[in-house]
Amino acid sequence: MTANRTRLLSRSALMVTAILISLPVAAANDFYAGKTIDINVGGSPGGGHDAYARTIARHLPRFIPGAPNVIVKNMPGAGSMRAAAYIFTHAPKDGTAIAAVYPGSIVTPLLNPKSKAQYEPTKLNFIGSAENGARICATYQKSKVRTFADVLAQDSIFAGSAPGAAAYEYGQMLRNTTGAKIRVVSGYKATRDMILDMERGEVDGMCGWDWSTAKTQRPGWLRDKTVNILVQFALEPDPELTKLGIPQIWDFIKDEDDRKAVKVVVSQQVFSRPYIAPPETPAEQLKLLRAGYDAVMKDKEFLADAQKSRLDISPSTGAKLQQLVHQIYATPKATVERAKRIIAP
Numbered sequence: 001m002t003a004n005r006t007r008l009l010s011r012s013a014l015m016v017t018a019i020l021i022s023l024p025v026a027a028a029n030d031f032y033a034g035k036t037i038d039i040n041v042g043g044s045p046g047g048g049h050d051a052y053a054r055t056i057a058r059h060l061p062r063f064i065p066g067a068p069n070v071i072v073k074n075m076p077g078a079g080s081m082r083a084a085a086y087i088f089t090h091a092p093k094d095g096t097a098i099a100a101v102y103p104g105s106i107v108t109p110l111l112n113p114k115s116k117a118q119y120e121p122t123k124l125n126f127i128g129s130a131e132n133g134a135r136i137c138a139t140y141q142k143s144k145v146r147t148f149a150d151v152l153a154q155d156s157i158f159a160g161s162a163p164g165a166a167a168y169e170y171g172q173m174l175r176n177t178t179g180a181k182i183r184v185v186s187g188y189k190a191t192r193d194m195i196l197d198m199e200r201g202e203v204d205g206m207c208g209w210d211w212s213t214a215k216t217q218r219p220g221w222l223r224d225k226t227v228n229i230l231v232q233f234a235l236e237p238d239p240e241l242t243k244l245g246i247p248q249i250w251d252f253i254k255d256e257d258d259r260k261a262v263k264v265v266v267s268q269q270v271f272s273r274p275y276i277a278p279p280e281t282p283a284e285q286l287k288l289l290r291a292g293y294d295a296v297m298k299d300k301e302f303l304a305d306a307q308k309s310r311l312d313i314s315p316s317t318g319a320k321l322q323q324l325v326h327q328i329y330a331t332p333k334a335t336v337e338r339a340k341r342i343i344a345p
Helices: 002-031 048-063 078-089 104-111 148-153 166-178 191-200 211-217 219-224 239-243 256-271 283-298 300-308 318-328 333-342
Strands: 036-041 069-074 097-100 125-129 135-140 156-159 182-185 205-210 227-233 274-277
Touching: 002 283, 036 048, 036 078, 048 069, 048 097, 048 211, 048 283, 048 300, 078 097, 078 104, 078 274, 104 256, 104 318, 104 333, 125 256, 125 283, 125 318, 135 166, 135 191, 135 211, 148 227, 156 191, 166 182, 166 205, 166 256, 166 333, 191 205, 191 211, 205 211, 205 227, 211 219, 227 239, 256 318, 256 333, 274 283, 283 300, 283 318
Parallel strands: 036 069, 036 097, 156 182, 156 205
Antiparallel strands: 097 274, 125 274, 135 205, 135 227
């Protein structure tokens, strides 16, 4: 009798333990049921980040337990620093608000002390990045600047956005490290506005243009050979651009300290399309968001959709991004100070 009672008590204890262990998992799996996840895009409609976010949003619900709705909202401003600040300070902290931001918004608080960023990048939670890509400087056929030799020899005007955005800082960086005779005109809200002015002949070109975005926004330029790609920015040469004969920025930077500083700036391209969540996001929700995002990046339907939209997919995980951002912020002070100078007017 005593032995039977002992066995019954042991079984009951095991059942209670199993139930208690399963409760957090069940709660996490049920959390998103009937809810909506907002993807706040730190750029205007029609831009590259907007295109990626809307494509991802169409597929993400299939890979989040509870199949929540996923809605894309545009929150442009200050090179997507506005969206990053919203996620850090005001967004819901329960895993229902994330943001797609420019990589520049992650390094700007380090490189631009005047930015007054209302967030700390090392405290953000990174979900993943859809692309690890190259950037380019390019001019349109109406410009007399058609090669890198031209940009070194004659004055030219390049379109730019705001400090913290690649379309502003890469032009400054090109001028300050290679002697390129360009003047960056800032104030543009989106790359599509810069493209229109290039077509009108009001500016010669633009720098910091994501190669994948260029192919998406103006495929006809490449097909008709009406675009002049002057140089590529990447830690490693992009195979497609290299095949086209496009030189790397490293071919034109002679000073070793400048090369180290440029690498700090260019390292952000490893997370060309970063997705972030608030620092206080619960661990279970963050785990689900990361797992869902990683699953989307491998999904055949998503990859076919991305190919149809001419979106390059070369993903990085949230854990990898988290580690890389901490490494960037651990850069020696002297190199950081030099990087600050080379992206300044």
